[in-house]
Amino acid sequence: MGQSQLLSDHVFHTGANAGKDVPAKEPSSRRTVWRDIATRFIEPRECLASFLALESAEVVAGIKPANLFPIPNRTYACGRNPYQLWKKWGKTVVATTPLEAYELTDRGDSVLLLLYRPDALANLLEKPAVRAILARAGYASGVALPQVLDRFARCLAAGAFPHEIGIFLGYPLKDVVGFMGLARIPFTCQGPWKIYGEPQASLCLAETFRCCRSRMAADLSKGASPSVCLTGSSSSNRLPFSSLTENNIQDHRQLRSLRIV
Template sequence: MTQSLEKALAFHCAPALCGLKPANLICCPHGQYRDLERQIEALDEQLNPERIHLRLLCRCEKRTLLLVYRQDLLERHLAQEKVSEFLRRRGYPGGGLEDVLHCFEHRLAQDGDFPHEAGVLLGYPLADVEGFLKNKGKNCKLCGYWKVYSDEEQARKLFSSFTRCRHALCAQIAQGKTLRQVLIAA
């Protein structure tokens, strides 16, 4: 297995891999990774003991969208009353994590707009997800790992911790360690 996918995951998904947030999305262009689906399956199997999962959400002719998530964190996040109520209002089932992810996959497969409630799955503050939807992505206070409509100071702190995490994880991968080695040692 080439380390290029692991490097991309370290860069784009460090906050979820390190447990700072429940999930990250990564878009993998076709042709950039040799035997992408096999690599995803192998990494998923390696990281499952750490309760980290890689889920192929959708594929089109040019790219594959992958969700990297910590099952326990995502389940707890989605179980919050305000978050689950938001998702119900958006037409998601009231079931568990698997039901929500299945519904999200279905929405991704439909033609039309990207389902921006994805921010909730990624652990973004609910007020920011609602602000994004209300403002159609405009008029944010701050743009970083997501568009911020609520607590700018708290978002800056989170963005800083995510960046530090990314740098640390990428540095270890650049030294030749695998994601599994780094995450088990953490």
């Protein structure tokens, strides 16, 4: 999955091959961005925490294992530069959370950050379907998480993009496999990522991701502590189910039928 798909706005556009029963879906309001809430938080660590909490809302809620996003090196109207905040306070802020961070690239004008739950990524690596896809992508058998992350970074440094990263961003495995060309699954429609095969489950998952971000934005807009939000202690931002687990079960059945696993 190309970086443009990974970082696109959560707006769904129905493709030419989409079924008539899957209409285009638009968010009910404009997607909240960090500059909308940054002025609420004067203390620099809280300001950075608000940026990270918003960009990793689905991970904080336990719905995604990881999120990938850029931290731009530019000063916003509020006077804050998120890149500088990250470089000064990033390790301190993340250390107080159950999350871990990995800088995939730092080109000076921005950092491309993977913010993730280490237990969730480790669990993904144990799944037969994931191991099968990684093997098809050239990974060694039994590869560990540090080696996977290092390979992502090397790939990006070489000017390429590791499309298999979609697995670790919680995208349906059928969509990752379809995009990588590992199975003949027809392209169905364009969401925050390219969707292949039956679209409904993927669109529902994308809507769940959108709702997580909207809830986090609402909490922060109301003045909730960003550092508390980032730890996942905000009950209003937690959802009572795990779409990721259910989605992986469905994916495994589909991939087995396609002889991927």
